[in-house]
Amino acid sequence: MMILSPLKNRAFANLWLSYSASSAATALLPTTLTLLILDWDSGLSALAIALSARTIGFLAGALVGGQIADRYPRLAVLSGTSALRSLAVLAIATCFADMLWALAVCLLLAGAGEGGFRSAYQAAMADMVPAGLRQGANALTTLSARIAQIAGPLLAVAVYAALGAMVSLCLAAAFWALSASLVWILRASVAAPNSGTDAGEDIGLQATLKRQKGEALGGGGMTAGFWAAWGEGLNEARRHRWFLAGLTALLVWLGLGNSVQQLLLPVISREHLGGDAFLGYALGAYSFGALCGGILLGTINLRRPGMIAFIGLALYGLVPLALFSQSVPLILLAYTLVGSASRCSTFPGSPRCRTKSRGTRSVASPPSTLSSPTGHRPWLWLRCR
Secondary structure, X not given: OHHXXXXXXXXXXXXXXXXXXXXXXXXXXXXXXXXXXXXXXXXXXHHHXXXXXXXXXXXXXXXXXXXXXHHOOXXXXXXXXXXXXXXXXXXXXXXXXXXXXXXXXXXXXXXXXXXXXXXXXXXXXXXXOOXXXXXXXXXXXXXXXXXXXXXHHHXXXXXXXXXXXXXXXXXXXXXXXXXXXXXXXHHHHHHOOOOOOXXXXXXXXXXXXXXXXXXXXXXXXXXXXXXXXXXXXXXXXHOOHHHHXXXXXXXXXXXXHHHHHHHHHHHHHHHHOOOOHHHHHHHHHHHHHHHHHHHHHXXXXXXXXXXXXXXXXXXXXXXXXXXXXXXXXXXXXXXXXHHHHHHOOOOOOHHHOOOOOOOOOOOOOHHHHOOOOOOXXXXXXXXXX
């Protein structure tokens, strides 16, 4: 199968396994936290604060992640950010499971690690995988993320019900520790003088090895300042009207749409739909829809992608209506449709809004990184109630 071809590159295979372990932990954590915090007396408001702290950390990590990945060894950044998330969640499991503000600080650090990991992974993958195999590498990355997003909430609910919050949180921490270890092993093998690499891996591993030694690969790109890179990203974004309109729409969706389901779904699941299990089913249906949408998007050529993207975001209005109905089939159908539509919500111009490559700088510029629909804005919605 062509999609498996990139795995013949041992360096990418190790990197992909690290990403898959990280994706599993990322899918486990929100559901576990939701179930844990809703057991508190101040469940809903505390949940909003906790998840917002994770979002703020993610935004901070995304803002500086690209710059860090361009200035420091990318494998070291990947290993460090996974280790940071593992330690933060382990601290919650062992010390701060009932202390809101300490828990929020740990989630802030975990979110920052997530933002930094994403930027460094994209750049490291571009280093290691030859141009002809990058489409397959991207497909494998998306596939592992979708599988984790489908199975993660179900696993979190099952582990929480059977073994409790501490075990579920420790499981997430273990996945991130595994992610960090895999990259650390890869980093050591890249640095080894006789690592026995295949010819097809030479270009990517040589680039990675040079960064491990702190060598610049040409030009003065590494000396550009943080604000200069921001300016370049903003100037590029202004050239694409669809990107700016799409970014605005995404912010509205994240602040007033996605946060509604993240706060209300677990409450409705517990009070009206038989318990916590339905939370996992609904989130699994969303990820299943996203997987189907991604497959569909890869097989057809959209004539008006911008219009389809806005329609996809508009369909998210079905979720609160379905939750209000408290009908199991309607909720599952709405989540599946919205998950599928979310894969089509990629606005024209966003792939081009990347820092112009000079030397080794290949990480997305900060403004484009913020368009990633991975964070949530539950605090904004709570304040607007």
